[in-house]
Amino acid sequence: xxxxxxxxxxxxxxxxxxxxxxxxxxxxxxxxxxxxxxxxxxxxxxxxxxxxxxxxxxxxxxxxxxxxxxxxxxxxxxxxxxxxxxxxxxxxxxxxxxxxxxxxxxxxxxxxxxxxxxxxxxxxxxxxxxxxxxxxxxxxxxxxxxxxxxxxxxxxxxxxxxxxxxxxxxxxxxxxxxxxxxxxxxxxxxxxxxxxxxxxxxxxxxxxxxxxxxxxxxxxxxxxxxxxxxxxxxxxxxxxxxxxxxxxxxxxxxxxxxxxxxxxxxxxxxxxxxxxxxxxxxxxxxxxxxxxxxxxxxxxxxxxxxxxxxxxxxxxxxxxxxxxxxxxxxxxxxxxxxxxxxxxxxx
Amino acid sequence: xxxxxxxxxxxxxxxxxxxxxxxxxxxxxxxxxxxxxxxxxxxxxxxxxxxxxxxxxxxxxxxxxxxxxxxxxxxxxxxxxxxxxxxxxxxxxxxxxxxxxxxxxxxxxxxxxxxxxxxxxxxxxxxxxxxxxxxxxxxxxxxxxxxxxxxxxxxxxxxxxxxxxxxxxxxxxxxxxxxxxxxxxxxxxxxxxxxxxxxxxxxxxxxxxxxxxxxxxxxxxxxxxxxxxxxxxxxxxxxxxxxxxxxxxxxxxxxxxxxxxxxxxxxxxxxxxxxxxxxxxxxxxxxxxxxxxxxxxxxxxxxxxxxxxxxxxxxxxxxxxxxxxxxxxxxxxxxxxxxxxxxxxxx
Numbered sequence: 001x002x003x004x005x006x007x008x009x010x011x012x013x014x015x016x017x018x019x020x021x022x023x024x025x026x027x028x029x030x031x032x033x034x035x036x037x038x039x040x041x042x043x044x045x046x047x048x049x050x051x052x053x054x055x056x057x058x059x060x061x062x063x064x065x066x067x068x069x070x071x072x073x074x075x076x077x078x079x080x081x082x083x084x085x086x087x088x089x090x091x092x093x094x095x096x097x098x099x100x101x102x103x104x105x106x107x108x109x110x111x112x113x114x115x116x117x118x119x120x121x122x123x124x125x126x127x128x129x130x131x132x133x134x135x136x137x138x139x140x141x142x143x144x145x146x147x148x149x150x151x152x153x154x155x156x157x158x159x160x161x162x163x164x165x166x167x168x169x170x171x172x173x174x175x176x177x178x179x180x181x182x183x184x185x186x187x188x189x190x191x192x193x194x195x196x197x198x199x200x201x202x203x204x205x206x207x208x209x210x211x212x213x214x215x216x217x218x219x220x221x222x223x224x225x226x227x228x229x230x231x232x233x234x235x236x237x238x239x240x241x242x243x244x245x246x247x248x249x250x251x252x253x254x255x256x257x258x259x260x261x262x263x264x265x266x267x268x269x270x271x272x273x274x275x276x277x278x279x280x281x282x283x284x285x286x287x288x289x290x291x292x293x294x295x296x297x298x299x300x301x302x303x304x305x306x307x308x309x310x311x312x313x314x315x316x317x318x319x320x321x322x323x324x325x326x327x328x329x330x331x332x333x334x335x336x337x338x339x340x341x342x343x344x345x346x347x
Numbered sequence: 348x349x350x351x352x353x354x355x356x357x358x359x360x361x362x363x364x365x366x367x368x369x370x371x372x373x374x375x376x377x378x379x380x381x382x383x384x385x386x387x388x389x390x391x392x393x394x395x396x397x398x399x400x401x402x403x404x405x406x407x408x409x410x411x412x413x414x415x416x417x418x419x420x421x422x423x424x425x426x427x428x429x430x431x432x433x434x435x436x437x438x439x440x441x442x443x444x445x446x447x448x449x450x451x452x453x454x455x456x457x458x459x460x461x462x463x464x465x466x467x468x469x470x471x472x473x474x475x476x477x478x479x480x481x482x483x484x485x486x487x488x489x490x491x492x493x494x495x496x497x498x499x500x501x502x503x504x505x506x507x508x509x510x511x512x513x514x515x516x517x518x519x520x521x522x523x524x525x526x527x528x529x530x531x532x533x534x535x536x537x538x539x540x541x542x543x544x545x546x547x548x549x550x551x552x553x554x555x556x557x558x559x560x561x562x563x564x565x566x567x568x569x570x571x572x573x574x575x576x577x578x579x580x581x582x583x584x585x586x587x588x589x590x591x592x593x594x595x596x597x598x599x600x601x602x603x604x605x606x607x608x609x610x611x612x613x614x615x616x617x618x619x620x621x622x623x624x625x626x627x628x629x630x631x632x633x634x635x636x637x638x639x640x641x642x643x644x645x646x647x648x649x650x651x652x653x654x655x656x657x658x659x660x661x662x663x664x665x666x667x668x669x670x671x672x673x674x675x676x677x678x679x680x681x682x683x684x685x686x687x688x689x690x691x692x693x694x
Contacts, residue, residue, distance in 0.1 A: 045392065048492075050490070051475065052476055052490055053443070053477050054444070054477045055479075056480070056481045056486065057482075059479065059482060060479070092397070094397060094490060096401035097401070098403045098406070127397065128398065128399055129399055130400050133406050134406060135405040135406060135483070135484070136482070136484075139401070139403065139481075139486050139488075141443050141477075141488030143490045145395075145397065
């Protein structure tokens with residue numbers, strides 16, 4: 001009888017490692033394959049960046065509270081974000097969808113409207129795809145292609161010891177937005193007015209958190225600022241699974257350790273208020289909550305004066321020798337080892 | 348209340364037309380988007396070809412009779428075939444899969460083995476993808492990227508009146524292979540030996556038909572022959588939905604009509620025998636059966652002497668003025684109008 005290993009035994013990264021460990025490029029044009037935000041292909045004058053994502057209903061999104069247009073927008077944006085995370089410029093996109101009879105043309109138009117809005121805002125052309133049927137639910141697969149100047153693509157493995165660690169925007173907001181949506185869904189499903197009508201969800205004053213969850217923005221503006229300031233990051237990725245987990249990726253692939261300072265982690269006021277309401281530790285949310293799609297990058301110490309001039313970028317720590325490991329320095333000065341929580345992304 | 352149009356009202360092409368009719372490229376690097384086998388991107392010295400496909404369990408494949416390795420091989424091959432169909436050279440591939448708990452690591456390894464075999468045979472590097480979970484069944488999304496010399500990509504819209512129409516290999520075999528598999532599946536499900544054991548399927552002497560269905564080959568060899576012979580086709584596509592339907596695509600996009608000769612349509616001996624056994628018309632199978640992945644192309648009349656030298660290529664007719672429509676000339680000399688049967692591909 002054949003061996004049977006449960007996929008859960010390996011986990012996603014273990015499975016990918018196992019499936020791809022023997023891959024060897026056969027073409028000179030394959031500069032970088034599996035293992036980063038994008039594959040990098042060399043077609044003479046420019047490097048071509050390619051990234052792809054697959055999203056399944058019931059696993060990555062819940063149509064109870066995600067409108068189709070937002071779903072399209074977010075699906076496109078997370079791929080565009082991967083191109084920026086390589087220091088690239090997104091150029092083209094292909095979109096494949098499989099859908100059951102439950103969906104109407106208008107539903108899919110809404111989905112495309114969201115996709116095309118994200119494309120337009122980032123100068124991306126939709127250039128192909130596939131539309132097919134599914135026995136159950138909706139599946140979306142998106143591939144985004146971009147370009148980078150030769151030698152200017154930024155990988156996860158280039159950080160040096162003592163490099164400064166920076167993040168854009170603020171963290172944990174998308175995660176709090178998700179908590180809020182799930183709470184309101186539970187209320188909606190279980191409570192009724194006296195006349196039998198369900199309570200309408202109340203999101204007033206929380207719009208920012210919902211927007212961070214439902215309509216994330218890829219940070220092309222940060223990439224442009226870096227270029228204008230003449231800063232070439234040594235490593236970079238987007239924060240989709242939470243800061244802790246992404247920092248550990250950068251450190252592992254760059255062979256460094258890191259120290260980040262709790263008090264420097266950027267958190268929006270609404271995120272803090274909401275965390276208190278949910279009786280959650282806001283730093284845990286910021287470190288382990290996913291889907292912020294902010295950029296995490298490192299720059300050489302010599303770029304310190306330039307990087308602190310950037311708008312909406314915060315310096316949160318520095319890389320260290322690998323044997324020092326990955327640490328969070330708390331407000332009280334304690335060093336706590338960073339752990340990647342097995343965060344399950346909602347998109 | 349919002350309008351609701353059923354997707355079935357538009358059909359697949361209608362839906363795609365509707366979704367993409369307003370697309371306008373924003374980048375000089377977008378040479379050709381939706382509407383052909385591949386998107387063509389211009390990155391300086393070479394044109395980059397990108398194609399993508401999505402395959403859903405229960406819709407595009409039936410794991411009762413398709414082994415995982417064959418499924419992987421075929422999924423990759425149909426994308427590689429699209430690159431050849433543009434006169435390109437496939438270079439890279441990304442593979443996304445979503446799978447339910449029903450599948451083990453070994454299952455997915457088998458799938459990848461098939462994908463990688465197809466890649467190796469065609470010099471393609473797997474450079475990325477996504478692996479995720481699904482609530483039900485298996486979904487596969489593949490993107491293939493290739494290159495073409497500038498100005499050498501072949502579209503569907505370049506055929507001229509009087510151009511010669513050629514096909515590679517033979518037609519209808521993949522369709523007969525599918526009929527055979529479905530018959531044996533029905534027998535397997537409904538009949539039992541006296542001891543309760545099911546009958547083992549009997550495919551002896553039918554291996555070629557099964558192979559054409561389960562393990563199709565993309566015709567890179569034909570592309571190489573064309574190059575060596577110095578032939579630049581005026582239009583080309585691969586035959587995935589059946590010859591009739593593909594001829595009508597070429598004619599519509601090239602603004603021509605066509606005449607093809609029944610007696611010249613290449614049919615393998617086994618296909619003919621099997622059709623007789625099933626009491627089917629073998630020409631109907633060859634014209635409307637899908638999934639042969641042979642190449643259909645046109646060349647200028649002046650290339651006649653070169654094209655008849657090509658190995659495994661047959662001249663089946665010629666393009667005509669558009670007002671003459673698309674016709675099959677039967678053995679008895681009758682002209683029958685070609686119709687695209689609403690063929691539903693099995694992969």
